[in-house]
Amino acid sequence: MKGISKTILQVIVPLALALGLFWYLYKDLSISQLYDALRKTSFLWVALSIAVSILGYYIRAWRWKLLINTEEEGKVSILPVFWGLMFGYLVNLLLPRAGELARCGAVNRISKVPVGKLLGTVVLERTVDMLFMLLAVLLALYLEKGTFFSILAKLGALESLSEKVVNFMPFFFIIVLLLFVIGFLLSRLLAQSQIVNKARQFVTQFVAGLKSVGLISNVWGFWVASVSIWIIYYLMMYWLALAMPVTEMLTPTAVLMVMVMGSIGMVAPVQGGIGTFHALVAFILVFYGLDEEEGKIFAVVVHGSQVLTILVFGIVSVLALWKLDKSPKLKRE
Numbered sequence: 290m291k292g293i294s295k296t297i298l299q300v301i302v303p304l305a306l307a308l309g310l311f312w313y314l315y316k317d318l319s320i321s322q323l324y325d326a327l328r329k330t331s332f333l334w335v336a337l338s339i340a341v342s343i344l345g346y347y348i349r350a351w352r353w354k355l356l357i358n359t360e361e362e363g364k365v366s367i368l369p370v371f372w373g374l375m376f377g378y379l380v381n382l383l384l385p386r387a388g389e390l391a392r393c394g395a396v397n398r399i400s401k402v403p404v405g406k407l408l409g410t411v412v413l414e415r416t417v418d419m420l421f422m423l424l425a426v427l428l429a430l431y432l433e434k435g436t437f438f439s440i441l442a443k444l445g446a447l448e449s450l451s452e453k454v455v456n457f458m459p460f461f462f463i464i465v466l467l468l469f470v471i472g473f474l475l476s477r478l479l480a481q482s483q484i485v486n487k488a489r490q491f492v493t494q495f496v497a498g499l500k501s502v503g504l505i506s507n508v509w510g511f512w513v514a515s516v517s518i519w520i521i522y523y524l525m526m527y528w529l530a531l532a533m534p535v536t537e538m539l540t541p542t543a544v545l546m547v548m549v550m551g552s553i554g555m556v557a558p559v560q561g562g563i564g565t566f567h568a569l570v571a572f573i574l575v576f577y578g579l580d581e582e583e584g585k586i587f588a589v590v591v592h593g594s595q596v597l598t599i600l601v602f603g604i605v606s607v608l609a610l611w612k613l614d615k616s617p618k619l620k621r622e
Contacts (some may be wrong), residue, residue, distance in 0.1 A: 303385050303559045310564030314571065315589075318582055326533065326586045334532035335590070338525045339598050345521035346602070349414075350374045352514040355505045356410035357402055365400040369613050372606040373399075379603025382596070385558045389415075395606075399613050421519050422552055429549040432542040436576050523548055529591050535583045536574070543577050551591065561599075566592050 350371035358364040377392030393407035430437050505511055526548040530536040539547070550573040554566035567588040574584035 304563075307559035307561075307563035307565070310559075310568060314564065314567055314585060318585055322582060323586060323589070326535075326583075327590075329534050330590065331532045334528045335594055338528040338532070339594055341521050341528070342525050342595060342598055343602070345518055345525070346374060346378075347371060348514050348517050348521070352511055352518070353410060353414060355507055355511050355514075356413060357396070357400075357407065359505055365396065365402060369396055369399040369610070372609040372613065375599070375602045375606040376610060378599045379606065382561045382599065382603070385560055395610050399610065417515050418518075421515060422549075425519060425545070425552070426549050429542070429546045433546045436543075436546060436573075439576055440573075522552070525595075526551065526591065529587075529594065533587055533590065535579055536587050539577060547573055547577075551588075561596055562592065 350373075351367060353374065354365060354367055354370045357370065373392040373395035376395050377388035379388070380391040381388030389411050390404075390408070393404050393411060396402060396407055397404045523545065527541065527544045530539050530544050530547070547570060550569040551562075551566050554569040555562035557565035559565055567585060570588040570591065571581060571584035574587060575581060579587070
């Protein structure tokens with residue numbers, strides 16, 4: 290029963306929320322409207338966007354490979370890392386955030402690199418990505434100050450929100466203190482436990498993964514790859530904007546703002562950003578003169594092109610990983 294309950298909480302509930310939000314957003318949009326918009330879409334630009342997104346996945350895999358290969362022995366080749374990454378994206382479409390563990394498990398099965406270390410490198414990756422996302426948000430807000438202030442004026446609840454945050458702070462610190470005390474007591478009680486010893490070993494491997502960035506031989510390559518990933522994200526969005534008549538007039542900075550809003554939507558703990566991505570992209574496009582329906586259709590095209598890419602490469606990754614697992618010579622460099 291516990292396993293069933295956990296599955297419901299981790300899969301069914303987020304999926305139900307995502308699909309519910311998606312239905313609410315698109316319940317008034319007719320198929321004919323969508324078909325008419327797709328008929329006017331330049332699929333050459335869509336194809337270019339998909340092509341550059343695949344390049345972005347490869348660069349992301351190459352960057353992850355740099356973090357993994359910080360030891361002299363047993364270095365992993367790019368193939369299992371790339372296919373493991375795509376398998377993780379496929380899993381994320383079903384189970385939010387589980388893709389990170391899934392890709393680590395896939396690479397571990399082929400390369401035998403400890404899962405703890407792999408998870409540490411993934412956390413480091415995500416930390417770097419969050420840093421670049423924050424920089425992108427700040428850049429977008431600076432370049433599109435007028436739009437940002439228009440949003441604040443429309444929401445009109447900034448003072449009320451700050452007041453609520455201030456009032457909640459004492460409760461937040463009390464909760465943190467209680468969690469710290471409980472954690473300390475549990476660690477004392479279970480200090481000699483075999484489970485704790487295994488956890489310590491896992492944490493040691495995890496920390497080793499976090500330290501990987503200081504051990505990689507190509508530090509410049511790591512940071513260039515990190516910048517390139519976000520440039521590619523931007524190109525994906527910009528070329529899709531050029532693909533549709535209603536968005537081709539968007540300025541480069543406006544596309545940056547749309548990209549930022551979409552990225553925030555993808556961070557939400559729902560399968561593949563379903564609903565949240567569409568809502569935020571459609572919301573911001575209204576401030577650039579698009580109708581609500583036009584913004585929703587653009588969001589569908591952007592999100593749909595990437596989901597299709599992940600589905601195709603994710604399914605191929607299952608076969609590729611199986612083949613790599615059966616071919617030891619392909620596992621390592």
